[in-house]
Amino acid sequence: MTLRRYDAYLSLPKRATVYFEPEIHRALRLKAAATDRSISDMVNEAVKLALAEDAEDLAAFEDRAHERSVGFEAVVK
Numbered sequence: 001m002t003l004r005r006y007d008a009y010l011s012l013p014k015r016a017t018v019y020f021e022p023e024i025h026r027a028l029r030l031k032a033a034a035t036d037r038s039i040s041d042m043v044n045e046a047v048k049l050a051l052a053e054d055a056e057d058l059a060a061f062e063d064r065a066h067e068r069s070v071g072f073e074a075v076v077k
Contacts, residue, residue: 013040018043
């Protein structure tokens with residue numbers, strides 16, 4: 001496989017099987033129909049947002065790593 005083909009392969013969407021609870025699947029189908037989007041698009045967006053939020057949280061922890069620790073008792077007093 002050439003490098004160009006490999007790069008093209010990496011950029012293609014990947015298939016995954018996800019099992020939703022019936023109520024969540026129904027809500028996704030209704031929202032997809034109402035917004036003229038696919039369930040896949042909505043799930044991709046939700047996962048991207050969750051990963052971005054995790055990245056922000058990790059960055060905040062890293063930014064505050066040099067701060068001294070404060071005990072729980074000191075905070076609630």
